[in-house]
Amino acid sequence: MTEPAEPETFDVVVVGGGPAGATAATDLARMGRRVLLLDRNGRIKPCGGAVPPRLIRDFAIPDELIVARIRSARMISPAEKRVDMPVGDGFVGMVDREHFDPWLRRRASLAGAEQRNGTFERVSREAGTTRVHYRADGAEHRVRARLVMGADGASSPVGRAEIPGHAGMRQVFAYHEIVRRPESGGDYEGSRCDVFYQGKLSPDFYAWIFPHGDTISVGTGSAHKGFSLRSAIRALRASTGLDAGVTVRREGAPLPLKPLKRWDNGRDVLLTGDAAGIVAPASGEGIYYAMLGGRLAAEAADAFLRTGDARALAQARRRFMKLHGRVFLILRMMQWVWYRNDGLRERFVSICRDKDVQQLTWDAYMNKELVRAKPAAHARIFFKDLAHLFRWVSP
Template sequence: MSGNAAYDVVVIGGGPCGATAAWDLARAGCSVLLLDRGGRIKPCGGAVPPRLLEEFDVPQTLLVARARAARMVAPSRRAVDMPVGDIGYVGMVDREVFDEWLRVRAEAAGAERRTGTYDSIVRDAAGTAIVRYRAERGGDLREVRARLVVGADGARSAVARAHVPGGERNPCVFAYHEVIRAPATTAQGFDGARCDVLYQGRVSPDFYGWVFPHGETASVGVGSAQKGFSLRGAVQMMREDLGLTRCETIRCEGAPIPLKPLKRWDNGRDVLLAGDAAGVVAPASGEGIYYAMAGGRIAAQTAQAFLASGNPAVLRQARRDFLRAHGRVFWILGMMQYFWYSSDKRRERFVAMCADRDVQQLTWQAYMNKRLVRRQPMAHLRIFLKDCAHLLGLSRPAPQGDLERAVP
């Protein structure tokens, strides 16, 4: 064993959630250690809304592309284009660059940064948490003391499994993507200015596939919770369909993505979960970067309240605060996933519904603002009625002009 340094907070995991929590805590004057494994990049489409850049002071220079439309592709290969319009854009980031920038910023604010693999948490005779980690594979265990440990170590978090009741019961989708060197367009339909989302059982029996532009590169990926389903095979199929098989493959990554927030985020003593470790990835869309950073900020605020009061009961506030801000959106997206992803027949209707102008407008407004739009009650009513009609199979097929074209 080596080391006995003491910190107010040890943050385990240096993704967008952990790095944001460490940044906020350091700026607030807390002594904080950010512990992160080296060489880890999460498979991710890399989409971020403009609100993220504004809310978390992220420079535009980190965007590698700005998508102005999304294309939803049905099982029949019919495609609906959803232009963003004049309300914004979908920013795209490269997680390898983006995550490192966030970690460097936290360090510049005063957080101490170490590279290492978390091992366990034990306690001394006084009950103080001691975080054990290894600086390198097979290396000696090192120890640091902490008044609070923030577990931001991703889905199937080791911190959650060992220290938070129910932390081992976190259902996940497994995601896999290939980052490729991409052309601006291909004859088969790839467009470097558009995000493609494929709702097809052949691509994923219970989730979706994506092709997201990253400027000179692109992320081609898929998610599924079905055991035995070939994620690599699905990605290869998408690359063949879009004429991307000859493009250079830069890197391949896979990881679990949680499906819903855990019922508990703390151990009632000195451990708090955040980000993927707490299960805060949006259902249906799988969007996680914004929610991870929002969760990291809430974890930092909760940590400060805990350090000031010494009362472990305040740790429960993190989950309440997050769900107060985003719980309704998560519930609606969860219902969407349950209903619309269950069969190709329903996926076909879902994509047809995306051609509706009301649906497109409110979808983009909710994405940009990260909340439900309340200013257009009649539009919400119209969408509710259309949604019911599509679900029951009572709606008429969308006009050919709205279902733009069949993907080759």
């Protein structure tokens, strides 16, 4: 294929077609911007797939993408103690990224974004013009862009090339296996998420069994490079009877542990999603935050394109952290306090029996807002946390 003498020009080239990139591309196209959505074909991110009602509502997700409706979560301690946390009214939706992400990309295309399969290679600049170079069909291609948006994962090639300090982003590696639901047996329920806080399954995170209708996501994660995630999943499947299910696919990828201090280069590059580090600590939740990050990035990009002022790009991070920075800080502290060893994990699961903890946890998760209207409940939780942390009570 011969490149044209003058490359095509886009307002924004979005690199990465996951929830963040596809949402940003959709919103920008709806704003009337000319958008190229560049994505690697066939990549599926390992993900439990939980989506709160807030996401389903805010991003107009149709019912057919919800493969399961979760009514409770079960926490399993190192000593195999089980604590059930009913959702109450409503449900937590589950999606399968194999189908969810392509649907988001199709929505972006229907909104007017141009989608191409290709691998980002580099950004070059010449005479004030920004060019994006990518490889597709065995050849290098290039297009011009007023803005490059990196939504290409925790190890973002865009971020590593363009944002100082990105290569030093702390990460946890996640791995899961999608398993066909066994015809009989198996310790799981189709409307319950199981979360295992056990050092043998993850020394610093957790393992999970999340139902997806006809299939099940069985996964874990760890920042410890010497820990065998595959062995942990093999043991978890064997102990729960899920080794009888056929393995549909296996997926692994890094997840960021903390939002980057800067998401833009002050010129012509802006990051969002995992590339910007917006995955919730402790829980690893990323879909809602990725889609919100994509939306905020699109709005910042539109402001930059309207004004030509690169300072507008910083509003994406500023607005996100104003909304969720406090939640991320609390979750990061919680992970540091409770995930360090099995003794603390045992106490953490014990705390989850508390009805105040359960109600405030679900209220915050379902609506993505800290509950401020119940100061007495917050105070009770604080003192119960202290009692368990200093071992004044038995787990």
